[in-house]
Amino acid sequence: MKTKNYFSIWSIAILCCMFSSYQIIAQEVGLQLYSLRNQFKTDVTGSLDLIQSWGITKLEGGGTYGLPMEDFKKEIADRNLEIVSVGASYEDLQKNVDKVIENAKAFGANFVMCAWIAHEGNDFDFAKIKEATEVFNKAGERLKKEGITLAYHAHGYEFRPYENGTLFDYMAKNANHFAFEMDVYWVKHGGEDPLALLNRYPDKFVLLHLKDMEHGVKGNNTGHEDVETNVVLGTGQVDIAGVVKRSKELGFVKYMFIEDECSRVVEQVPQSLKFLGSL
Numbered sequence: 001m002k003t004k005n006y007f008s009i010w011s012i013a014i015l016c017c018m019f020s021s022y023q024i025i026a027q028e029v030g031l032q033l034y035s036l037r038n039q040f041k042t043d044v045t046g047s048l049d050l051i052q053s054w055g056i057t058k059l060e061g062g063g064t065y066g067l068p069m070e071d072f073k074k075e076i077a078d079r080n081l082e083i084v085s086v087g088a089s090y091e092d093l094q095k096n097v098d099k100v101i102e103n104a105k106a107f108g109a110n111f112v113m114c115a116w117i118a119h120e121g122n123d124f125d126f127a128k129i130k131e132a133t134e135v136f137n138k139a140g141e142r143l144k145k146e147g148i149t150l151a152y153h154a155h156g157y158e159f160r161p162y163e164n165g166t167l168f169d170y171m172a173k174n175a176n177h178f179a180f181e182m183d184v185y186w187v188k189h190g191g192e193d194p195l196a197l198l199n200r201y202p203d204k205f206v207l208l209h210l211k212d213m214e215h216g217v218k219g220n221n222t223g224h225e226d227v228e229t230n231v232v233l234g235t236g237q238v239d240i241a242g243v244v245k246r247s248k249e250l251g252f253v254k255y256m257f258i259e260d261e262c263s264r265v266v267e268q269v270p271q272s273l274k275f276l277g278s279l
Helices: 002-028 033-042 044-053 069-076 091-093 097-107 126-145 167-173 183-191 192-199 238-250 265-276
Strands: 029-032 057-059 082-087 112-116 149-153 177-181 207-210 255-258
Touching: 002 183, 029 033, 029 265, 033 044, 033 057, 033 082, 033 126, 033 265, 044 167, 057 255, 069 097, 082 255, 091 097, 091 126, 097 112, 097 167, 112 177, 126 167, 126 238, 177 183, 177 192, 183 192, 192 238, 207 238, 238 265, 255 265
Parallel strands: 029 057, 029 255, 057 082, 082 112, 112 149, 149 177, 177 207, 207 255
Antiparallel strands: none
């Protein structure tokens, strides 16, 4: 009888550990809503149901897909979802920070991310990175006073050579009032090693975009690529496992968002979640 009870208690303990592990994964890994942009166009509530069915609770977004703000927030809350990060344009951060703050607070988000620095064509140089650094520091200081962290999301053109490093190095070393969101796909596409960059600036990255790149794709410094080159996490040429492991060790990354922009997103996200759950 004692042996039987022992194994019964041990089994319960194992189940509790498994459940706890799932909870940790669910809290850490979220979804960038742009992944389901096409689905949201035709079915907002159905898209939210889909996200809920995946076990995801944390979201990065910024819009309401045609619904009034309060209605959209209710749909989010009804599914135990939470917008923790919202996007902001470079122009608004430069000229209308109040609008950015108002939008973040409306969603209850503690992070604001900017994913693109406005520039003409493929013309991106030191003057532009210096300007952007000043814009982000100024806006980031305002946001910080409101309890919101500004994070810049590089797209690859920031890794062009500058002095003994890159333009990104200049920005990272002068980022006094803002942090960064690393999109591992775009870092790789721009010619950098995501894991090496994380190790070079361990306390600068507070958010991650988990996105894998199809084998055979050769990057460039334009910040543009065919979205169909987004593949299931762990099957491409980005060291997703290494980045996730290291980010957990460092402890500065607050949220990791899956962002899958391809037409197979509905099929791929569950597979990506399975891969992340195996790490």
